[in-house]
Amino acid sequence: MTFSGVMMIMWYALQPWLWLLALLLVALLLSYGFGRRNPGKPRKTLWLLAVIAGLIAMLVAPALSHSQLSYVATWPDKAALAAIGLGVACYVALLLAPWLRR
Amino acid sequence: MNPNKPAQPLRRRMLKLGLTAAALSASPLPALAGKQHSTAHIVIIGVGAAGLAMANRLRRNVTGNRITLVGQRAEHHYQPGYTMIASGLWPEKKVLSTTSQWLPEGVDWQAADVTAIDAAQQQLSLSNNTRLHYDLLVVATGCQLNYSQIEGFSPELIGQHGIGSVYAGPQAAAATSRQIEQLISQGQGRAIFTLCDTPLKCAGAPLKMTFTTLSRLEKSGKRQQFQVDFFSPFKQRVFSVPVYNDFVLQRWQEQQVGFFDQRKLTAIDAGANTAYFTGADGLSQSEAYDFIHVVPPMSAPDVVRQSDLVWQSGAFAGNWLEVDQYSLQHRRYPNVFGVGDVIGTPFGKTAASVKLQAPVAEQNILAYLAGQPLPARYNGYTSCPLITSIGRAILSEFGYEGKLMPSFSFISPTEESWTVWMMKEQMLQPAYNAMLHGRV
Numbered sequence: 417m418t419f420s421g422v423m424m425i426m427w428y429a430l431q432p433w434l435w436l437l438a439l440l441l442v443a444l445l446l447s448y449g450f451g452r453r454n455p456g457k458p459r460k461t462l463w464l465l466a467v468i469a470g471l472i473a474m475l476v477a478p479a480l481s482h483s484q485l486s487y488v489a490t491w492p493d494k495a496a497l498a499a500i501g502l503g504v505a506c507y508v509a510l511l512l513a514p515w516l517r518r
Numbered sequence: 519m520n521p522n523k524p525a526q527p528l529r530r531r532m533l534k535l536g537l538t539a540a541a542l543s544a545s546p547l548p549a550l551a552g553k554q555h556s557t558a559h560i561v562i563i564g565v566g567a568a569g570l571a572m573a574n575r576l577r578r579n580v581t582g583n584r585i586t587l588v589g590q591r592a593e594h595h596y597q598p599g600y601t602m603i604a605s606g607l608w609p610e611k612k613v614l615s616t617t618s619q620w621l622p623e624g625v626d627w628q629a630a631d632v633t634a635i636d637a638a639q640q641q642l643s644l645s646n647n648t649r650l651h652y653d654l655l656v657v658a659t660g661c662q663l664n665y666s667q668i669e670g671f672s673p674e675l676i677g678q679h680g681i682g683s684v685y686a687g688p689q690a691a692a693a694t695s696r697q698i699e700q701l702i703s704q705g706q707g708r709a710i711f712t713l714c715d716t717p718l719k720c721a722g723a724p725l726k727m728t729f730t731t732l733s734r735l736e737k738s739g740k741r742q743q744f745q746v747d748f749f750s751p752f753k754q755r756v757f758s759v760p761v762y763n764d765f766v767l768q769r770w771q772e773q774q775v776g777f778f779d780q781r782k783l784t785a786i787d788a789g790a791n792t793a794y795f796t797g798a799d800g801l802s803q804s805e806a807y808d809f810i811h812v813v814p815p816m817s818a819p820d821v822v823r824q825s826d827l828v829w830q831s832g833a834f835a836g837n838w839l840e841v842d843q844y845s846l847q848h849r850r851y852p853n854v855f856g857v858g859d860v861i862g863t864p865f866g867k868t869a870a871s872v873k874l875q876a877p878v879a880e881q882n883i884l885a886y887l888a889g890q891p892l893p894a895r896y897n898g899y900t901s902c903p904l905i906t907s908i909g910r911a912i913l914s915e916f917g918y919e920g921k922l923m924p925s926f927s928f929i930s931p932t933e934e935s936w937t938v939w940m941m942k943e944q945m946l947q948p949a950y951n952a953m954l955h956g957r958v
Contacts, residue, residue: 417925421958428948428957481943482607483909483936492928493936 444511451514462509462516470505474498554884556583558653561642563632565589567597567869567954568658568858570620571876574956576656577622579884586626586650588642589659592617596947598869600684601723603691605730605908606699607943610688620954632659635825637851654853654883657839659822661719661859661867663814669785669794671812679788683812684723697809698731706743707808709735710793712783715751716815717838719859719867722902722914724813725756725766731811732773733908747776749795749805754779758865759920761932762904762912769906783812818860827854829862838862843918844895846879852886855879863898864918869946870901873953880956899923903942911938 430437477500478485488497560576562569565587573587599613621627628650634643635655642650663685665673675681677693680701684691701707711728718724728748735741748770750756757763770777778795784802785794793805817837822828827848829840840849841856843863848854857875859867866875874896881894898918903911912934915923924931929938952958 424952424957425945425949428952429945431948478909478936481909481936481940483939487907487910487934487936487939489910490930490933490935490937496937496940 440507444507447511447514451517454514454517456517458513459516459518462512465512465516466505466509469508470501473504474501552881552884553579553581554887555581556887558583558887559651560585560654560656560883561650561652562587562656562658563589563635563642564658564660564858564860565591565594565617565627566658566660566858567950568660568860568872568876569656570594570617570954571872571956572656572658572857572879573625574620574622574954575876575880576883577624578956579880580887584626585624586628586652587621588628588630588632588644588650589617590629590631590645592629594620595688596950598720598946598950600688600691601720601726601730601905602943603688604682604684604694604698604727605905606695606734607908610692612947613688632821635821635827637826637854640853652853654887655851655855656879656883657822657827657854657856657860658858659819659860661816662819664716664817665812665814667815668783668812670788671786675786675788676812680791680807680809681786681788681812682727682809683814684727685719685814694727694811698734701744701809702734702738702740704808705740708745708747708806709809709811710805710807711746711748711811712793712813713748713750713752713756714813714815715782716817717834717862717867718813718816720902721757721867722904724811726905727811728770728775729906730908731809732775737908745776746774747778747805749778749781749783751782752779753798759914759916759922761922762914765912765932766904786810786812816859818862822860827851834862843898845882845892846875846896847882847886847892855883863896865898865900865916866896868900868902869950869953870915871899873949873958874899876953876956897923901925903938903946905939905942906934909939910934910936911942913938913941 474497478488488494562572569587569589577585594615594617596613599608602608603610630644630646632642633645640652644650665671673686676683676686676690680697682694682697684694701709709731711724713724735744755763756766780798781795783793784796791807793807793810794802796802817823818839822839827839829835829838839856839860839862841861842849846855857879858872878894878896882892885892901915904914905911913929913931915925915931917923922931
């Protein structure tokens, strides 16, 4: 499959979820709007929360897709699950960073 | 270059170039190259996946002519989703859309069915009593489900007396799921799964239905109370590609599924919950069931079978559209091309096959209109995410002679995977939609 073909399918796959992506982006922007007025270094709690959110995402992702964790067996499965966990952890860290400062 | 502007580092310029290229390739813009001017009237029969994909592709790349799409059905069905409905995972509405929403501008839609094809006169008769002349014909009618060839059976029985059949449409798929639920709620019983002896669309569907039903039985915690049997008309075969056939038979053995080969479903007594199978010896035997999944014999629609476009000899004689299996051009009528389930080729009766067939047919039609040799070849590509239980699947991709054709080097074509299940559940419908628009 060509790169452009994959990107086209991704575009079609994302279309029904554009509202959610926009919502997540707005939440991030609002959070940073607040954060600009609250300078400081992030607390350790932030990283802990991000890791917990990432782990929860990894645990529930198979169930949300009508599957189960034991079916995550091949290395692409594990890579996909890790990417989901990492993505959620990064988003939570970015979202909460302005709120959890010393 | 502006001397006051600092030169960008090479790394940044390369990054910009790469992003621009990626954005351009990802952009849903029409292809700029390969347009053909013609005055030929192109008629496409069929408003399913193949017909709509061809209408979108040809309208974009042929200018100056009339394109007519013929087909009565106003509702469009995402057929690869039927197994998800019949497995109790999707609602019916997830596979429904309208034909009109996929139609490109500049294509005339005749909402009527073709009743006769006169290939010699290049003319079609329609159910609205009109006649339509064509210069170039694309046959994309899909295939016909011949339930009537099973004695005592009619599609109205689906959803009653423990009868299911995933192929008959979204309502039938939902009714099939309800029949499976009813079987499970009985707490015990016998489920029979069947296979027809003709070429069939989505040949993995009968196997998927067996696997997902096994998953549901296992989830109920009463698997041991149920007898699950599969009846195949072929000898030691349920799938035409050996590696997948062997996998399925081995897995069923492990899952204690009874396998009965060389038995063709020939009749059903719905009232008595009894199916009749004819063996290789020609003798009929009866089998009682609490649930039966019926796979009907399939063929091209009667209007194609009764025309001169049908294969005249060989394995597909009298049943399927005669095309060259590589160019998809009719072997005797060069102004006729075929795409989708209707064509008589060794493989290629899935929506994924249409994804590969449509660009081949499009390129060859453009070349034909320009009076040039046909450049594109269809390699028999067929794909089927073979669901092996609810939550995991194998991405089986193959072509002519059963050659494996994996699309992604990092996904094994023989391993069960959650990623492949995710592709089936989340990504295939967007890919299908992009295909209908002729974008992939």
